[in-house]
Amino acid sequence: MKASLKGRYANEKNTAGATLVVNAGDVKLRASMSDATFVDGPSLNGLTLAVEKPGFFIVDYDVPKKDFRFQFMNTVRVAEMPLKLTYSHSRGDNRTAVEGAFMFDSANTVSANYVLGTRNCKLKYSYVHGGDTTFEQCYDWGKMAWDFAISRRVYDDVFKATYQTSNSDLAFEWSRNSKFNGTFKISAYMNLAEESKNPKIIAESSWDLEI
Numbered sequence: 001m002k003a004s005l006k007g008r009y010a011n012e013k014n015t016a017g018a019t020l021v022v023n024a025g026d027v028k029l030r031a032s033m034s035d036a037t038f039v040d041g042p043s044l045n046g047l048t049l050a051v052e053k054p055g056f057f058i059v060d061y062d063v064p065k066k067d068f069r070f071q072f073m074n075t076v077r078v079a080e081m082p083l084k085l086t087y088s089h090s091r092g093d094n095r096t097a098v099e100g101a102f103m104f105d106s107a108n109t110v111s112a113n114y115v116l117g118t119r120n121c122k123l124k125y126s127y128v129h130g131g132d133t134t135f136e137q138c139y140d141w142g143k144m145a146w147d148f149a150i151s152r153r154v155y156d157d158v159f160k161a162t163y164q165t166s167n168s169d170l171a172f173e174w175s176r177n178s179k180f181n182g183t184f185k186i187s188a189y190m191n192l193a194e195e196s197k198n199p200k201i202i203a204e205s206s207w208d209l210e211i
Contacts, residue, residue, distance in 0.1 A: 067092035182207040
């Protein structure tokens with residue numbers, strides 16, 4: 001059994017959560033809890049149960065909302081190149097999305113995401129340079145706008161900058177994934193259209209434990 005503890009610290013609110021994972025053959029059973037589960041005594045608030053077979057399907061059940069979410073994944077080969085397909089459906093808001101990612105080679109990937117019955121369609125191109133620097137550009141048909149991102153890995157650290165042209169949001173992230181010290185991410189967000197431009201700082205950390 002594996003346990004994961006997570007904390008999130010923001011300017012206006014701090015939150016915490018925990019996840020328990022049990023391996024049952026090639027299927028994983030997962031229970032996720034937020035701080036709402038324990039505030040004012042144990043409750044079902046913030047509790048999610050899931051069954052997952054990595055690379056094939058995930059079924060989530062939001063206990064307090066009594067809502068199911070299904071996700072199915074598959075990979076096929078087109079001209080000897082992998083095409084990853086994902087289908088997801090949330091019963092509560094009746095939302096269905098399909099996604100495909102076509103990897104031309106180790107450096108170039110084109111992906112698309114579409115929410116059925118809406119104008120929410122995104123097309124993204126990703127290019128990996130030298131194995132450690134990634135450039136991404138994404139066009140959102142729903143917003144009729146571009147998003148851009150660049151990230152670079154330096155040993156265990158990843159530095160990332162993103163910019164959304166639709167709302168002039170600029171973000172910077174620093175994350176680290178360590179087997180010994182856990183995982184953390186520090187993010188700073190600001191809106192360049194605002195006069196104050198005061199950044200919103202968020203720090204997230206998690207620790208994985210074997211039980």
